[in-house]
Amino acid sequence: MCQLLGMNCNTPTDILFSFEGFHRRGGLTDHHADGWGIAFFEGKGCRIFLDDKPSVESAVAHLVRNYPIKSQNVIAHIRKATQGEVNLANTHPFMREMWGQYWIFAHNGDLKTFQPEAGCHFNPVGSTDSERAFCYLLEQLRSKWCSAPQLDELFAEIDRLAAEIRQHGVFNFMLSNGEVLFAHCATNLHYIIRQAPFNKAHLVDDDVTVDFSTVTTPYDRVAVVATQPLTDNESWIQLQPGQLLLFRDGAPLQSSGH
Secondary structure: EEEEEEEOOOOOEHHHHHHHHHHEEEOOOOEEOOOOOEEEEOOOOEEEEOOOOOOOHHHHHHHOOOOOEEEEEEEEEEEEOOOOOOOOOOOOOOEEOOOOOOEEEEEOOOOEEEEOOOOOOOOOOOOOHHHHHHHHHHHHHHHHHHOOOOOHHHHHHHHHHHHHHHHHHOOOEEEEOOOOOOOOOOOOOEEEEOOOOOEEEEEEEOOOEEEHOOOOOOOOOOEEEEEEEOOOOOOOEEEEOEEEEEEEEEEEEEEEOO
């Protein structure tokens, strides 16, 4: 299945170290070679880079690896196609506007029986089950509220919708509006919180080590979420099947039962 990567921070941070290992899973250290994408929130804006080529040989990935974009919320995805052709329209992450905010979504899994009716506000451009699920989720939220609700109400509704959609198959996903990051686990999803005192970290997918104490301040806090741990010398926490976790300012804010 696909590979997911997310980052949520209390101050704008670059994702170069995590992306260095992550992008290698798109055709080098793993067999996910059907396109990739990454989205960076900057204030209310969002930079999104997509390519239907394998990330390990993508010129766009080379650009991102050498472009230290600082962001408080990032979502990246490496695709292994289960539904839909390998093309740009089917490449994650997907973006839509709702309530005057950009929403970014990426999915890992296969929803074989998920065929919702067309929505009034949101419909897929491509042919993936992932984009159908994203549009359905937003359609239900937009139908329930004309403007953004309180965060605890939003969390409860996303948790309910995630439980509904995962009845159709595997539904690991990440969702962000640039303020918070939602991470939902169906099978595999892990996270780590990096904060003072910072230590060294070594990538699983490449022989690269970084000493975070030399590139951070004592006040920085960064949550990194990935399908599989990106480092082999840190203690990653595995989410439980059915668990929805909400991150804000680099820390878990709310968690559902599972």
